[in-house]
Amino acid sequence: xxxxxxxxxxxxxxxxxxxxxxxxxxxxxxxxxxxxxxxxxxxxxxxxxxxxxxxxxxxxxxxxxxxxxxxxxxxxxxxxxxx
Numbered sequence: 001x002x003x004x005x006x007x008x009x010x011x012x013x014x015x016x017x018x019x020x021x022x023x024x025x026x027x028x029x030x031x032x033x034x035x036x037x038x039x040x041x042x043x044x045x046x047x048x049x050x051x052x053x054x055x056x057x058x059x060x061x062x063x064x065x066x067x068x069x070x071x072x073x074x075x076x077x078x079x080x081x082x083x
Contacts, residue, residue: 002037003027005059006051013050022046 003023010019026040026047033040038057041047047056058064 002060005064006041006047006056009055009059010047010050014046018046 003026007016007019007023010022014022022041022044026037026044029035029043030037030040038053038060041051041056042053051059
C-alpha cells in the first residue's frame with residue numbers, strides 16, 4: 001500500500017510494469033539494507049529522473065494514504081442523515 005502512490009506517480013512516465021519493477025527493486029533493497037523505502041528509491045536513477053526526494057517522501061507520507069476516504073465518509077454520513 002505504501003508504494004502505490006509512488007507507482008501511480010511513475011506509471012504515466014515509465015509505464016505500469018516499469019514503475020512496479022522499480023518499486024519491487026527499491027523495496028527489496030530497503031529490506032536487505034534496513035534503509036527507508038524513500039532512501040532506496042532515491043538511489044534509482046529512473047526514479048530520480050521523474051521525482052525529487054521531496055516528492056517521493058510526500059508520496060510515502062502516511063497522511064496521504066487516506067486519499068478520498070474523508071469525502072466518501074462525509075458523503076455516506078450525509079446520505080444516511082437524509083442530506
